[in-house]
Every structure is written in C-alpha cells, then in structure tokens.
Amino acid sequence: MPVTVTRTTITTTTTSSSGLGSPTIVGSPRALTQPLGLLRLLQLVSTCVAFSLVASVDAWTGSMGNWSMFTWCFCFSVTLIILIVELCGLQARFPLSWRNFPITFACYAALFCLSASIIYPTTYVQFLPHGRSRDHAIAATFFSCIACVAYATEVAWTRARPGEITGYMATVPGLLKVLETFVACIIFAFISDPNLYQHQPALEWCVAVYAICFILAAIAILLNLGECTNVLPIPFPSFLSGLALLSVLLYATALVLWPLYQFDEKYGGQPRRSRDVSCSRSHAYYVCAWDRRLAVAILTAINLLAYVADLVHSAHLVFVKV
Template sequence: MPVTVTRTTITTTSSSSGLGFPTTVGSARALAQPLGLLRLLQLISTCVAFSLVASVGAWTGAMGNWSMFTWCFCFAVTLIILIVELGGLQARFPLSWRNFPITYACYAALFCLSASIIYPTTYVQFLSHGRSRDHAIAATTFSCIACLAYATEVAWTRARPGEITGYMATVPGLLKVLETFVACVIFAFISNPYLYQHQPALEWCVAVYSICFILAAVAILLNLGDCTNMLPIPFPSFLSGLALLSVLFYATALVIWPLYQFNEKYSSQPRRSMDISCSNRHTYYVCAWDRRLAVAILTAINLLAYVADLVYSARLVFVRV
C-alpha cells in the first residue's frame, strides 16, 4: 500500500528519520495546540462521566457495566496517547502511529455514542428522582461531549482527497472500524444462545457475523502492525476480496435473520406484544424481541458499510492497476 506518510499535528520539532516520515520530539506545548486541547477535552469528559456514575453507584446490569467500561477505557487510552505524544515516544510505541490514533478515535466515538444512547434509555429513565438520577444525567451529558470530541478528531485527522497518509485514516479504513464495532454490538445482542440455536439457518447468520468480524479485524491489525507487506497478494486486492466476500455473506444474513425471527411459519413472533419477556417496561434487561430486531437493523447497517467498503476498495485496485 502506498500510504506511508503521516501528519503529526501536536509536535514542536521534527527531523527526517530516513524512513519516509518525520521523527517527532515531544513538548508540553503540544497541549496548547488544537488537537492537544481536543484530547484534553476527551480526557476530562470521560473522567467526569465515570466519576459521576461511580460516586453514586449508578450502574447496574450489562448495559450499565458497558457504559462504565466505555468511559474508563476511553479515559485510559486517551491518557496513554497524550503521554506518548508529550514524551515524543511515537517511535517506541508498539503499533503504527500513522494508524493508531485515528483508529482509536473512531472506536472511541462509536463507544461513547453507544453509551450515550444505551445508558439513558435502559437505565437512567428508570431511576427515581434524586442525587443518583442527577449524576446519571450529568454523566450522559459528558458522554455526549466526549463522543463529539472524538468524532471531531476523526474529522480533523482523516485523509483528504489526494493526500497520502495511513490506511486507517482513509474512508475504507474508517469503514473497517465501523464494521467491527457493529459486529461487536451484534455479538452483545446475541449473547444468549437461545436466540439462534433452534434453527441451523440462524446459526449460519452467527457464523457470518463472526467470519466477517475476524476478516475485518485482521485487516485493521495488519495496518496497526505495519504488516501489510507480509501478505502473499497485494493489500488492495486482499481488501477487495474481503469486502466482496463480506457483502455476499451479509446479504444472506439480511434475508435469513428476519425471515426466521419474525415469521410465524418458523414459530417466531412477528409482533413485540407476542413476546412475554417484553411485558415488563421497568427493567434494565433488553427483551428477546428487541434483541432480534436490533440484530436485524445492525445487519442492514453493516451490509451498507461493506458495500461502501467494496466500492472504495475496488477503486484502490483500479488505481493500482
């Protein structure tokens, strides 16, 4: 892949390393630059979010734990990025610094977005008025701020048309992040085997989600490790084949999953009112019918992402030829 030059925006001095990209020197003044200030906002907002929740114990169940994990994880990794850049340690970092920060920022934006939606809808609305609810609402607000801050970083650092940069800063690279994230959310919704074990066709859908997730994760890891030249075929061809295979697989899942989950012919429940587990409105648990519907919607979203990925990957192959 001819994407070997990176932009470093929060440094004070640089010198050529002889490898085709600059060697940076860290400085405390980096925090006064726009990207440094943005990362400080990310750090503070995620810290405040989990601190507010932890101070009153306002998290319960899988969805509350997910939100708490999201804020703590994003805080920790953002802190690591700031330390690495302030210390000028990019060359010693075990992953490609051309690809890692924007990859993480994209994941963090999606993580915080999910927490900002899931936490208030599955937990906060059921809290009684008082200190815990106030803290939970404030934490949701800071989660939204963090999401916007991470999304802004992605917008600032992504590749522009005609610009040479790391693969993960390009549209196909960012689509890979979206594809793997959506797949992880699907896995969370199908964590209960009873949703699919009664039909071999539904087990095929689970296999599709797993196979496509692994392939997209491999593409991301190859870029983060700067190992794309180790493939026996050109990396753009590998990406095109991966995207085409994923589109075909997801197309089958998009048909099979709703057919076997919402068709009475296959002993399924076409309406939410038919699911007894959805009768209790005041619960932190997502009922089975809602899980099935969420997976169907997420399958459609990922199929669209893979179609867009295929279009961009095919263009890369065409340009290379």
C-alpha cells in the same frame, strides 16, 4: 514493507497532523496548545468527569451500567496514553503504527461513547428514582455526549484527504472497518442468548456470517496497526477487495435469512412484539427477546451498507510502499 494509502493517484504529503494546517510539535508541552492537543484534553476531561460522576454514587449496576463505565474508563486511559506519547515524543517507540493508531482509537472511542450515551440513559437512568444518583447519571450522560462529539471531531480532522499519503486506517475504507467490527460486537451482545438462533440452521448460518466477517475485518485492522501487511500470501489490496466482496455476499444472505426466520410465522418466527411474554413489561438492565431480534436485523442492514460502501471506496485507493 509498510503500506500506506492515498485516496487519489496524486501523492502529495501533508504538513499537518491535526488537519488544520498547524505544524506537528513532537516531545513538547506546546503540543497541548495545538487544536488537536486541546481537543484531546477535552476528551480526557469529559470521560474522566463522566465515570467520576457515576462512580461517586455507585450508579452503574448491571451489564448496561458496566458497559458504560468500561467505555468511559477505557477511553480516558487510552487518551491519556496518547497524550503522554506525544508530549514525550515517543511515537517511534510505540509498539503500534502511530500513523494508524490514534485515528483508529478515536473512531472506536466515538462509537463507544455514542453507544454509552444511548444505552446508559435508556436502559439504566430512566429506572433510577429521582435524587442525587439520577442527577449524577444524567450529568454523566451529558459529558459522554461531549466526549463522543470530541472523538468524532478528531476523526474528521485527521482522516485522509484527497491526494494525501497516509495510513490505511485514516481512509474511508479503514474507518469503515472500525464501524463494521464495532457493529458486529453489538450484534454479538444481542445474540448472547443461544435460544435466539439455535433452533434453526439458517439462523446459525447468520451467526457464522457475523463471526467470519468480524474476524476478517479485525485481521485487516491488526495487520495495519502492526505494520505487517506484507505477511499475507497475497497482495494486501487484493485481500481487502476480496474481504469486502465476500462480506457483502455473506451479509446479503444474513439480511434475508435473519428477519425471515425471526419474524415470519411460516418459518417459526414471531411477527408481533406483543406476543413475546418477555416484552410485556419494562425491565431495568434488560432487553427482551423480540427487541433483540429486531436490533440484530437493523444492525445487519447497517453493516451490509458499510461493507458495500467499503467495497466501493476501496476501488479509489492507490497503495504505495514506503
């Protein structure tokens, strides 16, 4: 049976899919005139303008430029699919849970666009010479910020309210799962060079922690999107609680071990950035090794806080079968 979640024991239903009190309009062009429809049109236009500006001057060379271009194209494509599904009234035929999919995507898209809005100007735009390409790149960054705000607004409008029966992904723990997996992906990008961790078993353990917790959180998201939470051999609430507790414990060890073995000289670390030769100059499209180590340490702390919040908020959920 599908599982829905409410944040309190009061199980009253909502009359609005946008969170603004307007009725849901299915299979009608009028859906675009509703607040949520207009917001999604803004998302569509802003991401389209962002990648079009960059593509018109070929200003996306290197891994960071590729990431930003992928972000805008991906967000544009999925937003277009969501609009088509709602305009044609195809929610029941969509292969994933429509109760969970739009807000899950909106949360990922907000994080994707936020990362592009930070990474693209800091690692790419600042190295471009003044001229048409730089102007287009700056404008693309502006529209990326607009898209980020638009997706974040959708999450704020459609997230679960107290007493509302909704899909798990619309609750705080569900949204935290999105954050946890996204941060883990950023960590994987920073530790893509095996030389950062292969010299110490403790650091290899940290990498294993990131991978294990990412896989478990991804499984929880996929089970909800596919509405197949009943395939687990244990109750889904127990799985979520165990997942959050295990992740907190594992990330706590990583938060201690990663900085200790990366920045403490007694354990072979480098406490000062100035000692890293790769950080002696600014490079386009490149993040030096010491900065990568520091970024992973910070992201580890962020994810630990996310898992702690996940564990705390999970205790306030009441699961009902529908």
